[in-house]
Amino acid sequence: MVTLSVIVAMCDVRDYCRTALKSLALNAREDFEFIVVDDGSVDGTSEILREMVPRIPGAVLIRNPYNLGISATRNIGLSAARGRFFTFLDGDDWYAPGYLAQLVGWxxxxxxxxxxTGHVRVYGRKRKIVMAPLAPRALPLNPVDYIGPVDASTFMDYPQSWAGIYDRERLLEADALFFDESLRTAEDRPWFYKLHLRTRSFGVVDLHGIFYRRDVSTSLTKVPDERQLDFLPAFRLIFDELDRHPRGYELSFKAMRTLCALIVIHMDRAESYDELIRGLLPERSAQTLRDLPQDVLEGTLSGMDAARVNKLRALMSRHQGAAAR
Known part of the structure; x- marks a missing residue:
């Protein structure tokens, strides 16, 4: 019987994948499987995977014929998984020795x-422990109760799918297992809303055995192209999910607050994006805000600081005429 399936997405991580693979070997156990999915790498990653993966106990290699994106790649791994539980590892991150056994034990x-769980954030040689958001530790909790509050950092602001472990059968029963393949970034956000709205219980433990690199230039969080805008359709999916839940209206204020904050963050760093994206960002952001419940938007803006509210209102006013045309 396979207890744990680890889905490892790899795409153009030649300089980092050896560390990730070595960490899998240091966590290997007879009842663990490692599903390594190469998402059409073209930088030499594929050759390293073909060399190293067969040497890791319990590891299998799947190669996408071309780049399908993180959502589809994870879904391929999930479809192949046989474990009672599953978790994720990105190709530029790694595990501490023995971490997975602890995770499965908990x-x-x-x-x-x-x-x-928490994790360790890595900047070059620097390390920083990041705690999971505030919640009772090592106790069964109702997931829907930990979406809010609106004005605090919650699990909706901690959308790292690799910082956790999941019961495969229960998520399958809840129709919450797979990612939306239309999203190339921000895929974790609607996935976690599904988990918190559709499942029965979750827990939090202070394990910090996964190392997350924040200084990788090829990371999807740093791409300057249109993929950066996928947070907007991601939030449309979140609002669709909330519309179907009995507490959806109440919880939609948290989603709107996060969306508004993200729009301002993207606007503030728009100079680092391609010229096309700099033009599309304000237009699509304004349209998304107009398309969502206006009473929720107004209620959200009334509780935000003046600087961000002024930016958002100016954005919507500036692009209102374009929408009317």
Missing amino acids: MSESGVDFLR
Whole structure:
């Protein structure tokens, strides 16, 4: 019986994938499987994977014929998974030795649908422990109760799918297992809303055995092209999900607050994007805000600081005429 499936997405991570693969080997166990999915790498990653993956106990290699994106790549791994539990690893990150055994131990004892952890943020040689958001530790919790509050950092602001472990059968029963393949970035945000709205229980533990690189120039968080705008359709999916939930209206204020904050963040760093994206960002942002419930938007703006509210109102006013045409 396979207890744990680790889905490892790899795409053009030649300089980092050896560390990730070595960390899998240091965590190997007879009842663990490692599903490494090469998403059409073209930088030499594929050759390293063909060399190293067969040497790792329990590891299999799947290669996409061309780049399909992170959502489709994870879904391919999830479809191949046989484990009772599953988790993720990105190709430029790595595990501490023995971390996965600890993770499975906590999950087995908890009996919850999914478990969230902290992680270690890596900047070059610097390390910083990042705690999971505020919540009771090592206790079964109701997921829907931890979407809010609106004005605090919650699990909706901690959308790292690799910082956790999940019960595959329970997520499959809840129709919450797979990612939306239309999203090339921000895919974790609607996925976590599904988990918190559709599952019965989750837990939090202070494990910090996954190392997350923040200084990788090829990371999807740093791409300057149109993929940066996928947070907008991601939030449309979130609002669709909330519309179907009995507490959806109440919880939609948290989603709107996060969306507004993200729009301002993207606007503030727009100079680092391609010229096309600099033009599309304000137009699509304004359209998204107009298309969502206006009472929720107004209620959200009334609770935000003046600087961000002024930017958002100026954005909507500036692009209102374009929408009317």
